[in-house]
Amino acid sequence: MTKNLEILTRKKDILEIKRLLLVVDVVKGFMEKGSMADSKMRHIIPSVIELVQNFQGKETVIGFIKDSHKSSAIEFNKFPIHCLENTEESELIDELKSYEENSLTYLKNSTSAMYAPEFLDNIKALINLKEIVIAGVCTDICDLNLALPLINYFDENNQNVEIIVPTNAVDTYDALSHPKDEYNEIALKLMRQAGIKVIPKYERGER
Numbered sequence: 001m002t003k004n005l006e007i008l009t010r011k012k013d014i015l016e017i018k019r020l021l022l023v024v025d026v027v028k029g030f031m032e033k034g035s036m037a038d039s040k041m042r043h044i045i046p047s048v049i050e051l052v053q054n055f056q057g058k059e060t061v062i063g064f065i066k067d068s069h070k071s072s073a074i075e076f077n078k079f080p081i082h083c084l085e086n087t088e089e090s091e092l093i094d095e096l097k098s099y100e101e102n103s104l105t106y107l108k109n110s111t112s113a114m115y116a117p118e119f120l121d122n123i124k125a126l127i128n129l130k131e132i133v134i135a136g137v138c139t140d141i142c143d144l145n146l147a148l149p150l151i152n153y154f155d156e157n158n159q160n161v162e163i164i165v166p167t168n169a170v171d172t173y174d175a176l177s178h179p180k181d182e183y184n185e186i187a188l189k190l191m192r193q194a195g196i197k198v199i200p201k202y203e204r205g206e207r
Contacts, residue, residue, distance in 0.1 A: 008125060017128065019055060021132075022135070023135050024135065024143055025142050028093055030137050031137075033088070035081060051135050063104035064100055065108060066108070075111070085107070114146060123150075130161060133165075137171055139183065148191070148194055151194055164202060165199070166199055
């Protein structure tokens with residue numbers, strides 16, 4: 001039995017899980033060190049931790065998504081080498097490590113966690129989900145590439161699951177050819193157009 005399946009079956013009733021928090025790439029390789037790191041994105045950490053603490057209940061579950069690449073990853077044709085598997089860069093930041101043991105974990109080798117091992121199988125198992133909250137980095141890359149296929153998946157299967165992105169808990173990196181304000185704005189606009197609920201801050205709602 002995999003760790004994720006064990007965590008899901010440990011719940012008294014998996015059918016009671018209604019809210020899922022997905023924390024995307026809040027790892028050292030994007031926050032602290034390495035070729036893709038931008039420490040300015042660390043400003044979202046308090047908001048991410050607040051979300052994690054909000055999702056500590058019977059009807060909730062958390063999934064931590066972590067970039068984890070082999071040195072031969074095709075993605076390195078597009079981006080600098082980063083977050084190699086079994087290195088410090090692929091680890092959660094220290095502030096989140098205490099929450100990882102009792103949470104789902106997904107290791108991804110692309111910019112979309114939708115295709116990470118176990119991810120879609122676990123989504124299919126949570127048949128009474130009402131909302132998914134997406135937090136983390138980068139807004140215009142891994143967040144966007146998770147939010148869009150997720151909402152398309154639920155539309156395709158006629159499941160009424162709300163996808164929520166709180167803007168205080170997402171960010172992207174800043175570079176000369178990649179001005180963060182512009183790319184954040186574009187990504188959030190695309191999400192809104194797709195029917196994703198983009199809000200300043202997440203407040204638990206009843207559905």
